[in-house]
Amino acid sequence: MKYADRVLTELQERYKSEPEFLQAAEGVLASIGDYVEDHSDIEKYGILDRLVEPDRILTFRVTWIDGAGKAQTNRGYRVQFSNAIGPYKGGLRFHPTVNQSILKFLGFEQIFKNSLTGLWLGGAKGGSDFDPKGKSDAEVMSFCESFMTELFNYIGPDTDVPAGDIGVGEREIGYLYGWYKKLANQFHGSLTGKGADWGGSSLRPQATGYGLIYFVEAMLQEMNQKLEGKKIIISGSGNVSQYAAEKAVEQGAKVITLSDSDGYILDSEGLNEEKLQFVKELKNIRRGRISEYANKYKSAKFFKDQKPWSEEADIYLPCATQNEIDGDQAKKIAGSRPILVAEGANMPTTPQAVRVFKQAEILHAPDKASNAGGVAVSGLEMSQNMANLAWEKEDVDKRLHKIMNEIHDKCVKYGQAGGNIDYIKGADIAGFARVADAMLSQGVW
Ligand code: GLU
Secondary structure: OOHHHHHHHHHHHHOOOOHHHHHHHHHHHHHHHHHHHHOOHHHHOOHHHHHOOOOEEEEEEEEEEOOOOOEEEEEEEEEEEEOOOOOEEEEEEEOOOOOHHHHHHHHHHHHHHHHHOOOOOOEEEEEEOOOOOOOOHHHHHHHHHHHHHHHHHHOEOOOEEEEOEOOEOHHHHHHHHHHHHHHHOOOOOOOOOOOHHHOOOOOHHHHHHHHHHHHHHHHHHHOOOOOOOOEEEEOOOOHHHHHHHHHHHHOOOEEOEEEEOOEEEEEOOOOOHHHHHHHHHHHHHOOOOOHHHHHHOOOEEEEEOOOHHHOOOOEEEOOOOOOOEOHHHHHHHHHOOOOEEEOOOOOOEOHHHHHHHHHOOOEEEOHHHHOOHHHHHHHHHHHHHHHOOOOOHHHHHHHHHHHHHHHHHHHHHHOEEOOEEOHHHHHHHHHHHHHHHHHHHOOOO
């Protein structure tokens, strides 16, 4: 039995109750199996056995006072997965679905994603089952302060640098950072995603979405094609979706859908700058529902409780959440013979969906490659904090673009598959090889 298969079998036995983590581990271990066989030191030094177990998992109680003066209790976590190539780095997710399995899947993926950026970033993830939806600013602040009271002992610019994810945007990072400073009495880069006026990178909000489109452009360029004129389906309407749509529209593409957990909107005329401004205001400030888009714009229709995957397009960008495309939905996508699917969300495709795309020979960029732009700019924010420098937006954008092109080239290099490019395999091998080499150089710990 191959070393990677043995590790996977043991993992499946040990973590039966962590399906999302197993799903992420199965994907990576399947991709790297042959590479591992060709490098015997990897087994000798137990690299896989070590890499599938987080360095540590912190779990804590978060108690806070709601608007009615009642005490509420949530669960908080930080999964510090690997610091082989840099301090632990990865977002915090506040969502009712958060549990240890979800955070282990996200933390595990983050190791390889961060490795692909070429920066010195280890892998981690954290969060809470707290639901910010419908909560007042004061309630969110009370929660964030209590969460940080526990977390602050374990983070710092050279130790672990959390950032945002679903449910954690600039508002939450603000409250978390404010309380961190209160406790640590230090103004430094212990969190990324900070406001541009107080230690943040000027392009961090745009970074994941812009990076996704830069990656898509690199894929298209590989086939001598351009983004201009392409029809795009985007799911979600949060940070990644908003800025992916913005960049795609700027480059002359036609974006026709957005969604949230209530359903999706189809705008046959396509989004434009003004409509996107409305979405940003709706989602980021008023915290409303995407159905309001269809009330405002006559060219749009709202489809309640549905996902946009039956609509036809050239490019599909799932940017909402994990497992949002299952096998049947992937068949619908494959039916419109798109040029490519690129993931903006983390693990938005089920294993069945991955197989459907593979069989239909549809180019499929995995999250760890195509959505690495966010953490890449977080890495740049860390560099700026260390040097106490504020870089111009154009400068950050240029660096982001270069990093996304380099990630694309790594996928092409390691993903050759009989004339096609297997972006999933390419990303997994390239991401893993760097971490494995670092672990082999640093001895057994
Ligand atoms: N949550 C983002 C991700 O999934 C960004 C993490 C970060 O900036 O540290 O990659």
